[in-house]
Amino acid sequence: MIEAQSLTKRYGAKTAVNNIDFTVRPGQVTGFLGPNGAGKSTTMRMILGLDRPSGGFVRVNGKAYARHHAPLRQVGALLDAKAVHPGRSARNHLLAVAATHRIGAKRVDEVIGLTGLESVARKRVGGFSLGMGQRLGLAVALLGDPATLILDEPVNGLDPDGVVWLRRFARSLAAEGRTVFLSSHLMSEMAQTADHVIILGRGRIVADAPVSEILAGADGDSVRVRTPQVEHLTRLLEAEGATVSRAEPDLVSVKNLAASRIAEVAAGAGVVVYELTPATRSLEEAYLALTRDDVEYRTTQTSPEVNR
Numbered sequence: 001m002i003e004a005q006s007l008t009k010r011y012g013a014k015t016a017v018n019n020i021d022f023t024v025r026p027g028q029v030t031g032f033l034g035p036n037g038a039g040k041s042t043t044m045r046m047i048l049g050l051d052r053p054s055g056g057f058v059r060v061n062g063k064a065y066a067r068h069h070a071p072l073r074q075v076g077a078l079l080d081a082k083a084v085h086p087g088r089s090a091r092n093h094l095l096a097v098a099a100t101h102r103i104g105a106k107r108v109d110e111v112i113g114l115t116g117l118e119s120v121a122r123k124r125v126g127g128f129s130l131g132m133g134q135r136l137g138l139a140v141a142l143l144g145d146p147a148t149l150i151l152d153e154p155v156n157g158l159d160p161d162g163v164v165w166l167r168r169f170a171r172s173l174a175a176e177g178r179t180v181f182l183s184s185h186l187m188s189e190m191a192q193t194a195d196h197v198i199i200l201g202r203g204r205i206v207a208d209a210p211v212s213e214i215l216a217g218a219d220g221d222s223v224r225v226r227t228p229q230v231e232h233l234t235r236l237l238e239a240e241g242a243t244v245s246r247a248e249p250d251l252v253s254v255k256n257l258a259a260s261r262i263a264e265v266a267a268g269a270g271v272v273v274y275e276l277t278p279a280t281r282s283l284e285e286a287y288l289a290l291t292r293d294d295v296e297y298r299t300t301q302t303s304p305e306v307n308r
């Protein structure tokens, strides 16, 4: 269980995490989502006692991380998979970390098996691919058989098989009753892995809900309408009870009105329409809509591939 209250982190004038409250519960996978720079890593670092909050607090399994006598046995974390001595073998690296907590070689070999590292366990970590490095990071996280796992962007660098493996693995850890908290900037990834998501935008929580709820909310149908007479058509459609939001200078998204009715209204008023496309909003779009105002560095591309 992870509990944050009024958790805040400021770096000079910049507020990276702004007074957030949340609880991550055992027995399920909780996804931590947000665009780059939203504050996910900073929050995870505070959970793990690597950064001091400027305000508020966060507890893991009932206590601040630093107050646990054997933190590896409470919390397993995967933050930066590259932070490993390159000359050591994977097994020796695990043995070295295990020794700090009086964890024996038997458990080291167990986690090697759990993470599928048997064939490379005696190879130098320096030659590992990113995916193998991620598996090794996970093996370290699991050494103490912790009740809580915190994984920062764990699918980064994994090949498609690795992604499927990690997804199943995260779910099996949660099924054992553990708290599994993993970050990602991809909603589509979380939709397949997490039971619950907490979405961060510019240091604030913009959603904290079961994935099923976000999916249900994402299914509102809309119609994309491209026209050079945006203002005029918007007024006409709103008079019909539609909700119209502007996506681009000449493009609107229309809800609560059928495409056929939009066409009739436009034709009746002599409004030129270049495009009229009924669209079902994908989960990815729902996520983008939630975080639209919170992206620090925006590209000019606005419509990602539909991805569910």
Ligand SMILES: Nc1ncnc2c1ncn2[C@@H]1O[C@H](COP(=O)(O)OP(=O)(O)OP(=O)(O)O)[C@@H](O)[C@H]1O
Pocket: 011, 014, 015, 016, 034, 035, 036, 037, 038, 039, 040, 041, 042, 043, 185, 296
């Ligand atoms: N040590 C630091 N000093 C100053 N600013 C920082 C520091 N660490 C993070 N920030 C700023 O805090 C904000 C949140 O960063 P953070 O890395 O937590 O975001 P994130 O959601 O994890 O993003 P990413 O996916 O890019 O890692 C960003 O604006 C970042 O530039």
